[in-house]
Amino acid sequence: MKRMGFLSWALWFGYAFLYVPIALLIVYSFxxxxxxxxxxxxxTKWYGELIHNDTLLDAALLSFQVAAVSATLxxxxxxxxxxxxxxxxxxxxxxxxxxxxxxxxxxxxxITGLSLLLLFVAMEQWLGWPDGxxxxxxxxxxxxxxxxxxAVVIQSRLAGMDGSLEExxxxxxxxxxxxxxxxxxxxxxxxxxxxxxxxxxxSLDDVVVASFVSGPGSTTLPMVIFSSVKFGISPQIxxxxxxxxxxxxxxxxxxxxxxTRQERQRKRDEQMAIQNG
Amino acid sequence: xxxxxxxxxxxxSRIGLWGRGVVVAIPYLWLMLFFLVPFLIVFGISFxxxxxxQPPYSSLVEWLTDEDAGTSKLQVLLNxxxxxxxxxxxxxxxxxxxxxxxxAVTTLLCLAIGYPMAYAIAKSEPSRRGPLxxxxxxxxxxxxxxRIYAWIGILKGNGVISNLLxxxxxxxxxxEILYSDWAVYIxxxxxxxxxxxxxxxxxxxxxxxxxxxxxxxLGSRPFKSFLSIxxxxxxPGIVAGSLLVFIPAVGEFVTPELLGGPDTxxxxxxxxxxxxxxxxxxVASAVAxxxxxxxxxxxxxxxxxQGKQAEAGR
Numbered sequence: 001m002k003r004m005g006f007l008s009w010a011l012w013f014g015y016a017f018l019y020v021p022i023a024l025l026i027v028y029s030f031x032x033x034x035x036x037x038x039x040x041x042x043x044t045k046w047y048g049e050l051i052h053n054d055t056l057l058d059a060a061l062l063s064f065q066v067a068a069v070s071a072t073l074x075x076x077x078x079x080x081x082x083x084x085x086x087x088x089x090x091x092x093x094x095x096x097x098x099x100x101x102x103x104x105x106x107x108x109x110x111i112t113g114l115s116l117l118l119l120f121v122a123m124e125q126w127l128g129w130p131d132g133x134x135x136x137x138x139x140x141x142x143x144x145x146x147x148x149x150x151a152v153v154i155q156s157r158l159a160g161m162d163g164s165l166e167e168x169x170x171x172x173x174x175x176x177x178x179x180x181x182x183x184x185x186x187x188x189x190x191x192x193x194x195x196x197x198x199x200x201x202x203s204l205d206d207v208v209v210a211s212f213v214s215g216p217g218s219t220t221l222p223m224v225i226f227s228s229v230k231f232g233i234s235p236q237i238x239x240x241x242x243x244x245x246x247x248x249x250x251x252x253x254x255x256x257x258x259x260t261r262q263e264r265q266r267k268r269d270e271q272m273a274i275q276n277g
Numbered sequence: 278x279x280x281x282x283x284x285x286x287x288x289x290s291r292i293g294l295w296g297r298g299v300v301v302a303i304p305y306l307w308l309m310l311f312f313l314v315p316f317l318i319v320f321g322i323s324f325x326x327x328x329x330x331q332p333p334y335s336s337l338v339e340w341l342t343d344e345d346a347g348t349s350k351l352q353v354l355l356n357x358x359x360x361x362x363x364x365x366x367x368x369x370x371x372x373x374x375x376x377x378x379x380x381a382v383t384t385l386l387c388l389a390i391g392y393p394m395a396y397a398i399a400k401s402e403p404s405r406r407g408p409l410x411x412x413x414x415x416x417x418x419x420x421x422x423x424r425i426y427a428w429i430g431i432l433k434g435n436g437v438i439s440n441l442l443x444x445x446x447x448x449x450x451x452x453e454i455l456y457s458d459w460a461v462y463i464x465x466x467x468x469x470x471x472x473x474x475x476x477x478x479x480x481x482x483x484x485x486x487x488x489x490x491x492x493x494x495l496g497s498r499p500f501k502s503f504l505s506i507x508x509x510x511x512x513p514g515i516v517a518g519s520l521l522v523f524i525p526a527v528g529e530f531v532t533p534e535l536l537g538g539p540d541t542x543x544x545x546x547x548x549x550x551x552x553x554x555x556x557x558x559x560v561a562s563a564v565a566x567x568x569x570x571x572x573x574x575x576x577x578x579x580x581x582x583q584g585k586q587a588e589a590g591r
Contacts, residue, residue: 007400010393011409017390018416018470021427024437028430038435081304091301100308102583103576106521108528110545111565114552115315118562121332122318144311147304177296205420208530212552222422229426229535233433241423248418256411 022245029238046239053236056224063204063221066135070142071199075192077143078150078199083180085151086158104148113212116141120213133215141213142203149202150195157191158184190259197255201248316569323562324355334558359563369564372542373571379461379533379543380526386466387473387522388515395477395514396507399484410478417471425535428464429455432536456538464536465526473518480514481507513582520579524572544568 032043050056081101084091104112120130120137130136165187169179185192207222214220228237326335335354342349363369398409416424431437434453442448454460484507492502530545537543544564552561 007393007397010390011397014390014394014470014474015412017467018413021424021431021467022416022419024431025423025427035435077304077307080300084301084304088297088301093305097301097305097308098584099580100312102580104312105583106524106576106579108525108530108545108568108572110528110530110548111319111568114548114561114565115319116311118318118322118558119311119315125332140311144307147307151304201418205422207422222420225420225422225426226531226535229422229429233426233429237423237426241420241426244423245419249415252411252415252418 025238026242026245029235029242031235031238034235046235047243050236050239050243055219056221056236056240059219059221059224062135062218066139066142066220067200067203070139070146070203071196073139073143074147074150074199075196077147078195079154079188079192081147081151082154082158083184085155101148101151104145105152107145109206109208110212112145113141113209116144116209117212133213134218137213137215138210138218138220141209142199142206145206145209146199146202149198153195153198154188154191157188161187190262193255197251319562319565322559323359323566324357325559326354326356326358327557327559332558333556356559359560360567362560363563363567368542369544369547369567372544372547373567375542376527376529376544377571379458379465379541380523380529382462383465383469383526384473384519384523386462387470388519390466391470391473391477391518392515395474395481398474398478399481406482410474413474413478414471421468422531424468425464425532428460428467428536432460432463455536456541458537458541460536461533461541461543464532465529468532469522469526472521476517476521477511477514480511484510513586516578517582517586520575520582524575524579527572528568 028039029046030042030044031039032045033040081097085094085098085101116137117133120133124130124132165183166179169183170176174182205222207220207226210220210223211226214223225237225240228234321337322334325337327333328335335356337354339352339354340349341352394413398406398413401409429436432453432455433439434451434455436455438454439448439452442452443450454463488506488510489502492506493499497505528545528548529543530549533541533543533546534549537546545568548561548564548568551557551564
């Protein structure tokens with residue numbers, strides 16, 4: 001009984017540790033005073049200022065573009081990689097391939113950023129491409145480190161999946177590509193969505209790699225936030241943070257509802273199939 | 278829509294086995310070009326000299342043509358002074374040791390907070406586990422930068438903690454925790470906690486509860502059962518979680534830059550300054566290579582654990 005007390009205490013402490021800072025951030029975004037931590041009255045003026053901050057809006061637009069393109073690319077690449085790792089058995093160079101998939105998950109960002117920048121500089125010298133650095137190089141860099149996360153998500157979904165449906169389709173004469181598009185793809189669709197969202201978030205969050213591989217005129221949202229935070233705290237950043245938390249929370253909430261509903265539907269279909277069969 | 282899919286499928290079906298090769302080759306080549314080759318370039322540039330030019334490093338390989346003799350030769354210059362500079366300067370050695378210490382403390386703090394959480398979630402009713410884990414992961418989906426920023430307002434003098442301490446009368450004046458090692462520990466623990474809880478939860482959740490019941494039936498006290506059954510069985514989770522926190526933490530840049538003081542030296546910060554402030558690309562490359570050498574053993578252990586988990590999941 002006493003131990004259970006300790007455990008639930010630890011759990012609540014953990015959740016408080018995770019959520020109190022975010023809650024305070026949101027509360028102080030409605031503070032009238034410029035001094036973020038001194039409460040002087042309710043106001044939404046910082047949200048108003050946010051709308052007129054063109055630097056921030058331009059950076060946000062750029063970040064969304066980069067995140068959308070790189071998330072899509074990394075879902076394509078990550079799905080191929082996950083499929084290769086789980087379904088293709090042993091192929092030549094599999095160990096190196098597996099290593100290159102897992103290493104970016106833990107690689108310090110400064111190393112990834114520096115190495116990619118040096119690659120882009122060397123490529124420009126030898127091949128003349130990429131011509132300078134900007135949105136293209138940031139997108140390539142983000143795709144490279146986010147595809148590992150997508151590959152791991154797809155890999156675990158594929159590994160936990162019942163292979164008998166695919167085998168049955170093969171036995172009935174379907175070609176591998178047809179099996180993939182008709183059977184495998186619909187089954188791993190939730191993992192594709194999760195992987196895309198994960199890659200999108202990671203890209204939207206990155207400041208270190210982007211700082212290395214961006215050029216003049218291509219400043220991402222995290223880079224703007226980082227430099228303004230370095231000069232001290234400002235209620236505008238609180239307002240921006242509140243909006244971001246709101247968007248993420250809504251997105252996750254909707255996604256989880258849709259996924260639970262789909263899962264339930266799938267279970268119901270299976271039940272029906274069993275009863276009818 | 279349906280016809281498009283069927284045309285696509287029949288077209289792709291014809292590719293057959295050849296298509297399998299393409300599926301492996303595309304991500305393989307991408308990673309070779311954008312992950313492996315860059316390391317070789319960093320390694321190469323760490324042996325070059327810093328020069329004032331665009332790009333600011335000397336070329337390692339040069340064709341020298343002797344006009345009089347009519348011969349030409351290939352000259353390879355390897356400059357190892359960058360590494361001597363790292364080994365000879367206290368600043369770099371201190372930064373390395375500091376990074377390892379801060380990463381180790383962060384890992385222990387994550388373990389201390391994360392293990393009881395993961396254990397409590399794994400012990401709760403199955404229907405509640407999903408939502409509880411969701412609550413752990415949710416902060417991870419909000420911006421990392423914003424989460425660090427939140428702590429500035431809490432830790433600074435006249436911040437939330439300082440005001441609270443003053444109001445309760447524990448301290449008589451404002452307390453500044455910001456710009457210290459402690460601020461960095463708190464910020465990093467905060468950001469990396471989900472990475473610890475996730476693998477811990479997945480090993481603890483798979484554990485067979487009948488083992489603990491059997492131990493209890495045989496008269497073992499709960500704490501002893503925990504030490505001799507739960508803890509050893511959750512070891513893979515502990516190792517995976519610790520590496521997932523420790524390895525990126527060693528090279529962390531943003532947290533020490535925003536929460537740490539000027540004397541909170543970490544190797545990620547040193548690399549950043551060499552690159553952006555001093556524009557010394559060769560030394561920055563040498564720092565990166567030295568950092569990789571420190572991390573190569575933990576990374577290999579991580580890959581081993583990760584590979585095993587992928588095998589077990591099948």
